[in-house]
Amino acid sequence: MKSILCGLALAGGVLASAQASAGEWLQWQSNSLTYLWGKDFAVDPETQQTFTFEHADSWKYxxxxxFVDSIHYQGKKSASAGNSTLYGEFSPRLSASKVFGQPFAYGPVSDxxxxxxxxxxxxxVExxxxxxxxxxxVPGFDYFQLNFYKRYTDGPRAGDNVWQITPVFSYTVPMGKSDVLIDGYIDWVIGNDANDHGDYHANLHVNPQIKYxxxxxxxxxxxxxxxxxxxDYxxxxxxxxxxxxxxTNQNTASLLVKVFF
Incomplete structure (x- = not known):
């Protein structure tokens, strides 16, 4: 467990240092480590604990x-599952307003x-x-993104050439002398049950965090x-x-501790 945390922290430090060296190109950055424990997961082993490194930044363009998840399975395991696995996503976006130096905004669209x-x-899994x-x-929200993706997969993995719609959001609720932060994403993947890479059914993934x-x-x-x-629904x-x-319908919640550095 210590080696996992050290590895994730080292990865975060290297990434942060590389970004900082860009000087005026980097506008802000955020790095965090999260520990999750939950059960009643579907398809995968039912009980899991996860260590997650996250990095977010805004830069010149x-x-x-x-994020990178180190997922560790506990208790009953499927025949194909080992004790742990790694999964991650890297999501860069290029801003038309920043690239062209003029606002691309209209009505509720700010960029x-x-x-x-x-x-x-x-x-x-690529x-x-x-x-x-x-x-x-969106009134009241810290931020609200709406991304439309065409998905492409390598090799025999199902889900090639289908569309995905992903809102990403953050909302802060004052509570006493502190705040509750509700943030996360929704992935709605439009399936293609007869594509060239095997059956792939439409699916909806709702994954917010509710944090004090x-x-x-x-x-x-x-x-x-x-x-x-x-x-996690x-x-x-x-x-x-x-x-x-x-x-294959998952409806569960995991306990969470999250530290920013």
């Missing part, structure tokens, strides 16, 4: 988001972007996503230490159609 995502992990993205001004700013409540500094839960997980014989 766009923004980036990266237009070229959105991309690279999904990676152990085994045959996917490449590209499409238009929009930053929206414990650091602010204890006067240790705001936006540094959070506790809460991560809710996934209908037809991995594009596998739910049946009476194989449950």
């Amino acid at each position: 766009g923004d980036n988001f990266l 237009v972007l070229l959105a991309m995502t690279y999904e990676f992990g152990e085994g045959d 996917s490449y996503l590209i499409g238009p993205g929009f930053d929206l001004k 700013d414990l650091g602010k409540a204890l006067s240790l500094g705001e936006k540094q230490l959070y506790v809460g839960i991560e809710y 996934w209908k037809d997980k991995y594009g596998i159609k739910d049946t009476p014989y194989f449950d």
Whole structure:
């Protein structure tokens, strides 16, 4: 466990140092480590604990988001599952407003972007996503993004050449001397049950975190230490159609501790 945390922290430090060396190109950055524990997961082993490194930044021509999950299975395991696995996503976006030096905004749209995502992990899990993205001004929200992707996969992996719609959001609720932060994303993948890479059913993944700013409540500094839960609802997980014989609908929550550095 210590080696995992050290590895994730080292990766974050290297990335942060590389970004900082860009000088005026980097506008802001954020790095964090999260620990999750939960059960009642579908398809994969039911009980899991996860260590997550996250990085987000805004730079001269766009923004980036990266996360890497180290997932550890506990208890009952499927025949194909080992004790752990790695999974991550890198999502760079290029801003039309920043690239062309003039605002691309109209009504609730505050910016237009070229959105991309690279999904990676152990085994045959590579996917490449590209499409238009929009930053929206939604009252009350800290930010609200709406990205439209065309998905492309390598090799025999299902889900090639289908569309995905991904809202990303953050909302802060004041509570006493601290705040509750609700942030996360929704992935709605439009399936293609007869594509060239095998059956792939439409699926919906709703994954918000509900976190209390414990650091602010204890006067240790705001936006540094959070506790809460991560809710995970996934209908037809991995594009596998739910049946009476194989449950692929996931509805669970994990305990969460998150530290920013």
